[in-house]
Amino acid sequence: MGKAQKYVLLGDATYPLQDWILKPYQEDENLTQRQLQFNYRLKRAHSVIENAFLRLKARWQILLKCDDCSLELLPTLVLACCILHNVCEAHDNPFNEEWLEGTEPTELPKPCQPAPTAMEDGRAEQVRELMCQYFESCGEG
Numbered sequence: 780m781g782k783a784q785k786y787v788l789l790g791d792a793t794y795p796l797q798d799w800i801l802k803p804y805q806e807d808e809n810l811t812q813r814q815l816q817f818n819y820r821l822k823r824a825h826s827v828i829e830n831a832f833l834r835l836k837a838r839w840q841i842l843l844k845c846d847d848c849s850l851e852l853l854p855t856l857v858l859a860c861c862i863l864h865n866v867c868e869a870h871d872n873p874f875n876e877e878w879l880e881g882t883e884p885t886e887l888p889k890p891c892q893p894a895p896t897a898m899e900d901g902r903a904e905q906v907r908e909l910m911c912q913y914f915e916s917c918g919e920g
């Protein structure tokens with residue numbers, strides 16, 4: 780994109796736009812084709828993330844029952860599961876689709892109301908615009 784960028788998190792419309800949180804453009808009739816494409820690609824990326832977490836929870840079902848684990852141990856447990864999961868995925872360790880039966884996609888807690896515009900960072904719009912231009916240059920997909 781011609782400019783070095785930091786990593787960003789993907790959020791939905793309820794999060795404030797920050798230079799480290801990408802969120803979609805507000806859906807209305809004034810969106811350009813490029814903005815619609817950006818929103819579409821953001822949704823696709825978000826679904827990949829949801830699928831990865833679903834596979835992680837299915838492979839390591841102890842993550843479904845973390846309520847009986849001490850809070851001090853929880854970060855280590857989650858990190859260990861993530862590392863082991865990535866090792867399994869990197870080495871094409873078979874994923875048993877039956878594991879998904881006990882794992883339902885869950886909505887993660889998020890704000891109920893959109894964040895006030897005052898919480899948004901003006902520089903973040905430049906980051907979103909750069910990403911929007913980049914997606915446009917990549918064509919369909």
